[in-house]
Amino acid sequence: MRALAQSVLAIVALVVGALILAAPAAHAGPDPQQSSTDVWSVDAPLVESVYPEGLVFRLRAESSAGTIERARLLWYRPVLRPGATRHVQVEDVTVDPATGDLVATWRPDALVMLPPWSLVSYHWELRDAAGNTFETEPQTFEYADHTREWTRSESEDAIVFASDLPGEIEALVLDALAEQRATYEAVWGGALPYAPRIVLFGDYEAWLEWRTADHTTSDSSIVVGQTFDAWGVIAQVMTGWPSEAAYRELAYSIVLHEIEHLYQAEFLAGRRRMDVPGWFYEGDATFFELDQSYDYLGRVRALASAGDLPPLLVSIADAPSVSGETPRLGYDIGYSFFEWLRVTSGGLDAHATIMALLGEDVPFFDALEQALGRTTTEIERDWRLWLGASADAPTLVPTWTPPPFLTPPTPMQFGN
């Protein structure tokens, strides 16, 4: 037992079913790797949230065949779709000298942070000196914050947690989600297979408390929201003296936008190509906002009539950016693409077809052409003319276009 290593953190990706869930050790099997439970005496596992300091897992276990020589604790987001890849945190185990219990601890650090109220699953893996192994059944719990007061509201769309904010914020968020439910489901063919968690802070100190991996350095880029698609959590902070208008923007703009990023992560998770431009992801998310802080389409139409509309589908390098000096350009132009699609195709079917093709890992341009029955040149021309631009995309000085596999992944983490 003393040979057990100090707690260290490793991150591995496992395919669900193949490695963990397919072989619960509670079954005796002919495989010599898979031992009988006869030798094992294992109590129910315990876990404690010591937010913001992390998680402490405990297990009392013995084998009649020999001392426990290896033990590890694995924790991860509960997985709801078969075949989905999950990211697993592995914690090594120590022995509590007072009780003899196995203890595993996760402490947030510069690599891994977790917002409060994230839903976590875990199990233990044990091996004794005779080679018998044992795996506990997965348990699920919340990374609860017991240090301050939270309110919690739930609908069929989401669970909202709020601290230091007026109670009506939760109803506002759930109302906005209910209003867009049919649109999400039309575009993706169904709802998210889990209840997303929306965690809202009214106090900036409370927000910073858990953000151990927030490497923001400049005041101009302070993160006020982050979406954890790997955990299905949207976290936002509202600082100062938020107004009714700010609450409404949070519910009817930001949350609806971020929820669409969760849909993208969920339903495009099988995608192996990195050829989808940022304007497409952000334009799609923006399409779900019910409130606009300015007239997005009006801005793009003004660019079009001034002859300043950049090319959209000519090359990834020339496409409007969603970062750098003018990040909103990519959002607004991307939004205009989805709005054009909705208006000119008479609904959401074309939008849904593109997403379904992307979910099958069809190359981005091929997905557009198959869904719309036109070449990308024709698509670009139709979209431009609808906006009031000239038919042909401007010819830019040729620039180096990175091969698709070098294209950076779309930032999907930051809120507005």
Ligand SMILES: [Zn+2]
């Ligand atoms: Zn976004």
